[in-house]
Amino acid sequence: MPLVVGLAVAIALVLPGAAMAVDATPKPIPGGIQIPGGPLIHVFAPGPEDQGFMGENVEPNTITDFNGFSAMAYIVGTATDADGNTYNMVNDMRVYRGTYVSEDGSILHGTFGFI
């Protein structure tokens, strides 16, 4: 057995947890918005239908297998760059905190920002 492989096996035997990295990545919601001619993006747009959104009874989360706090906002205003130019600003901002099932099936807790 080559030395490097032997060392790796020895470390794995002594520290089994060290050899098994947890994939803490949350899983996306299975649904989403199909962009015409483009991808399915795993997000919905809750909000009043008379403003062009999908309705208020619509999933605001981008993470599936989730249980916890959730908040979202469409924040509008103006912004100015370093040269003094002004812009109209529209920010879809969301935040989630709770328990979720990660990609490898682990049940974890975390806080996430949608930017």
Add this chain to the structure above:
Amino acid sequence: MDLFDPSSGEQVHDFNADIADNGLFWTIQIPDSALTVSKNLKTASLHLENVQIIDSFTFLGEHSVPATVSFDITWVGSGARHHYKPGSSDPTDPTNFNGKFRNAVATGSFSGSNADGFSFTSDPGASSAGVFAEIGIEKNGSFIS
């Protein structure tokens, strides 16, 4: 965070957290300390500094550059809580979640810069008033099955 040219209406910057390899959309883990939520779930504040994201210039733009953003957002909920129950058992349905939310007004201040040297700061008064915001709790996926 989207910036539009006020003359043409065209989008010129799209600061976002990118799409993960597994499809997770514009969502990244942040420190627990960044978010404060009141016990009655009526208010929340989010403070983040120098978050490493990208500027894709347009929505789903193919060209992007590294960027950083900082922002403060405060949600203030009001009124009765709406209880949203799953409207479908189809996991892809937009109503396939169980939530209790109050409508809210969110205000915030934002700044950012990209690797091209562009930087911006929001002007005072940025708000969700007249658009939409909500705050609450929810569960989805395996937590409702």
